[in-house]
Amino acid sequence: xxxxxxxLAVLVLIGAPIIGCIASGIDRKITARLQxxxxxxxxxxxxxxxxxxxxxxxxxxxxxNFYVIVYLVFIVLSLLMLVFKQDFLMIIFVYTxxxxxxxxxxxxxxxxxxxxxSSREIMAILSYEPVLILYALAIYLLTxxxxxxxxxxxxSPMLMYTPLIFIAMIVxxxxxxxxxxFDYSTSxxxxxxxxxxxxxxxxxxxxxxxxxxxxxxxxxxxxxxxxFWASNPIIGVLLGIIAYLLIIVIDNITARVYWQWxxxxxxxxxxxxxxxxxxFLYVSGVQLA
Amino acid sequence: MSLAKSPWIIHVNVxxxxxxxxxxxxxxxxxxxxxxxxxxxxxxxxxADIMVVTGSVNYKNVNVLKNIYNQIPDPKxxxxxGACASTGGIFHDCYNVVxxxxxxxxxxxxxxxCCPRPEAILDGVVAALSILENKKKGNIKGKEVKLKGKxxxxxx
Numbered sequence: 001x002x003x004x005x006x007x008l009a010v011l012v013l014i015g016a017p018i019i020g021c022i023a024s025g026i027d028r029k030i031t032a033r034l035q036x037x038x039x040x041x042x043x044x045x046x047x048x049x050x051x052x053x054x055x056x057x058x059x060x061x062x063x064x065n066f067y068v069i070v071y072l073v074f075i076v077l078s079l080l081m082l083v084f085k086q087d088f089l090m091i092i093f094v095y096t097x098x099x100x101x102x103x104x105x106x107x108x109x110x111x112x113x114x115x116x117x118s119s120r121e122i123m124a125i126l127s128y129e130p131v132l133i134l135y136a137l138a139i140y141l142l143t144x145x146x147x148x149x150x151x152x153x154x155x156s157p158m159l160m161y162t163p164l165i166f167i168a169m170i171v172x173x174x175x176x177x178x179x180x181x182f183d184y185s186t187s188x189x190x191x192x193x194x195x196x197x198x199x200x201x202x203x204x205x206x207x208x209x210x211x212x213x214x215x216x217x218x219x220x221x222x223x224x225x226x227x228f229w230a231s232n233p234i235i236g237v238l239l240g241i242i243a244y245l246l247i248i249v250i251d252n253i254t255a256r257v258y259w260q261w262x263x264x265x266x267x268x269x270x271x272x273x274x275x276x277x278x279x280f281l282y283v284s285g286v287q288l289a
Numbered sequence: 290m291s292l293a294k295s296p297w298i299i300h301v302n303v304x305x306x307x308x309x310x311x312x313x314x315x316x317x318x319x320x321x322x323x324x325x326x327x328x329x330x331x332x333x334x335x336x337a338d339i340m341v342v343t344g345s346v347n348y349k350n351v352n353v354l355k356n357i358y359n360q361i362p363d364p365k366x367x368x369x370x371g372a373c374a375s376t377g378g379i380f381h382d383c384y385n386v387v388x389x390x391x392x393x394x395x396x397x398x399x400x401x402x403c404c405p406r407p408e409a410i411l412d413g414v415v416a417a418l419s420i421l422e423n424k425k426k427g428n429i430k431g432k433e434v435k436l437k438g439k440x441x442x443x444x445x
Contacts, residue, residue: 052336
């Protein structure tokens with residue numbers, strides 16, 4: 001741990017929510033434009049968080065606050081681990097703990113809406129987790145290690161060898177950002193699903209913390225897409241931005257589906273194309289140079 | 290200014306004829322687009338700032354109204370939309386009508402009309418914003434409205 005590492009960590013802690021906030025604002029602006037509206041200002045998510053922080057915290061039970069903080073801390077931790085090129089398997093594990101904290105927080109309130117939302121989120125985890133594990137396996141087969149250092153130091157992009165996993169990861173991004181057609185556990189701004197799904201019983205600062213964690217999550221998830229072209233950071237960032245804009249368009253042109261439909265999609269199509277990709281990597285034995 | 294830039298409303302229908310509800314929903318359509326002021330129609334009272342109430346209150350839903358009001362965190366304002374919510378309207382002397390939201394919970398702004406136009410409702414929301422800011426500055430808390438058991442008309 002030297003001075004440079006500390007500076008980078010501080011930069012990520014401050015920079016990521018700003019990027020996430022603007023990304024969220026762009027999302028709302030594009031959504032409004034696609035619906036023929038003027039839409040809110042670009043910094044509307046920031047105003048929302050600022051307002052929520054100034055309100056009273058009204059909770060059903062005090063443990064709710066604890067789960068929200070666990071959610072934020074583990075999201076930030078997984079983002080920091082990604083930036084410091086740590087073990088990819090461990091990053092997925094830490095990220096799952098964050099998702100679980102939100103589910104347990106929703107369950108602890110006892111509100112029927114939060115409970116149904118939490119159960120649906122468990123289904124979402126069930127459907128995207130195998131794809132993430134196969135993504136980690138692909139990294140292992142390509143570099144011989146789960147450490148991200150090998151991927152980031154390679155001179156050729158990973159996308160050349162893992163195009164099918166990339167397609168699967170776009171859908172995972174859609175599920176994790178809770179965008180339509182997979183926004184059934186809780187839904188963002190304006191839309192209502194099960195009142196507000198998992199986050200029904202949160203208000204004021206508690207809900208603001210969830211929003212801030214979402215900002216970090218935006219950066220973390222596009223970071224996973226960035227890894228596909230990490231050899232050239234500019235193309236990698238562009239890939240992340242294009243994937244994010246694609247998700248916004250998909251969000252606006254599709255309707256919400258049943259959770260069964262998503263489980264079928266991910267356990268048949270996504271899992272099969274990922275396994276085909278893994279089989280190709282295993283048989284051909286290519287290495288990331 | 291932080292509150293005035295993102296007012297989230299919760300829409301409560303207490304015995305309304307649906308006329309005012311349609312007009313409230315019309316505010317959110319692309320034509321009037323309330324979201325350009327940061328207004329969102331939120332489903333849960335825990336995240337709301339402005340309570341938009343439509344309809345003359347009757348004895349069946351007095352407790353529902355009080356319950357939702359108590360669940361909104363401070364600072365909060367109540368906006369009574371329509372003639373019924375303001376005074377009881379044409380139903381004011383009905384046997385089952387309490388008559389006006391202000392009989393039950395404190396109301397900060399009224400939007401009269403039967404039914405009010407979307408412009409009038411947006412105007413009411415904007416008027417409520419300055420009240421919201423004042424409440425934040427003065428640290429004025431909404432009093433908890435006590436739930437009674439079964440509400441019955443006095444002449445019953």
